[in-house]
Amino acid sequence: MEGVAINEITEAADVGFGSFYNHFESKEAIYATLVDNVFEEFANTLDRLAGGLSDPAVVIAVSVRHTVLRARHDPVWGRFLIREGFSARAMSRGLGQRLLRDIGNGIAAKRFVVADPFIGFLAVGGTVLSAIAAELNFVAPGAPAAGALEELGFSGEHFPERTAAMLLQTLGLKRAEAEKIVARPLPVVEETVEAN
Template sequence: MQKSPIRRTVKRPAAAAAAPSAPGTEEREPRGARRKRETRARLLEAALNLMAQKGMEGVAINEITEAADVGFGSFYNHFESKEAIHAALTDQVFEDFADTLERLAGDLSDPAEVISVSVRHTLLRARREPVWGQFLIREGLSPHALNRGLGQRLSRDIRKGIAAKRFSIADPLMALLSVGGTVLAAIAVDLYGDAPIGPEISALGELGLRSKDFPERAATALLQTLGIGRAEANRIARRPLPVVESQLNAD
C-alpha cells in the first residue's frame, strides 16, 4: 500500500514569516522520500508476480531484486527478510481487497446480496488481473488470510445472514470454508479461459467453462449452498453490481 505523498512547507525568512501564504508555496514530496517509496513499490510488485507463480518458498531475494531492478543490498532498506516482504504483500493484497469489497457492499442490507456482490467482484477482478488471482489462490485459505481482512469480513457477513435467518445453515465455519474454497476453485478454473480447450479440460468446456455469466453462476451456486432458493439466488446474482469511485476513475 503506497503512503500518501509527504509535503512540507517552504521555510521563509523571519521578516516574511507573518505574511499570508501564497498559493503554490508548498513543495512536492522530497526526491529521496519519493525514490524510497517507488523502490518499495517495485519490490512489492516483483514479489507479487514471482510469489503468485512459485509461492514464497520458491522465490529467492535476488530474484525479487532483479525483477524490480533494485540493488540486492537495497532490499534490506525496506524489508528484513523474504518472510517480511511476503507478510507485507499479503497484508497489502488482502486488506486492500477487503476494503474494496466493503465499499462495494457497504450500502447493501441483504446479506445474500452482499455475498453475491463479493463473489462476482472477486471473479471479475481475477479475470482482469490474473497475477492477482493466482496469488489469491495460493494464499486465500492460509491462516493469515482467514484470520484477517478478507476472511474476517466474509465470516462476519455469513454470521449476519445466519442471525437474520437469511441463511439456513448451522455451521458458520463450514460455510466460510465452502464459500472461500469454491471461490478459489472458480478462480483457478476461470483462469483457464484464455487457453485452448484441450483433452485435459474438455469436460469443463462441455459444462460451460467459457460462458460469459460464469461469475453469476458461481454466485448463484454459493447462495444455494447458504440456503437461498435457486430462483431467488439466480435473481440476486444477476442484479447490477455496485460501482465504486476507483472503478469509475479506471474507466
C-alpha cells in the same frame, strides 16, 4: 516467493541490498507483507462495493461475482489468491475475516441457514477458489483448456453469476431467489483519490 532472490527484489525496487534489511528481515517477511497488503486492499474494495447494500445475500453475491471477474481480468492476482486463499494469514485477516463477518451477518439476519458458520466459510471460500481456477483454466478467453468445458457438455457462460447463485443456495436461499439476486447489475467501485 521461491523463484525470486533478494537481490532481484532490490534491483526491481531500485534500492540497495542493505536497504532491504532495514525494512524486512527476510524474503519471507516481504512476502507476508505482500500477502497482507494484496488481500487487505481487495477486501477494502469489496467493502466499498457492498457499502450501500443491506441484504447479506446481495453482499455475498456481489463479492463472489467481483472476485471471479477480478481473476478473469488479472490472472496473476487470481493465481495468487488460489495459492494463498486458505493460508493462515489470509484466513485470519482481510478477506477471511470479512467473509466470516458477511456470513455471520446473514445468519444473524436469518437470511442464511447455516448450522456451522466455519463450514459455511470453508464452503464459500473453497468454491470461490475453485471457480477462479476453473475461470483461469477453462472459462476465460484464451484459457489453456477452453475447449474442455464444451467437450464435457458444460458452458462457461455467466460463470460468476452461476457461482454466486450456487453459493447463495448453499447458504440456504431458494434457487429462484438466488438467481434473481445475481442477475442484478454489479455496483461500480468508486476510485478513491488521494489529495497531495
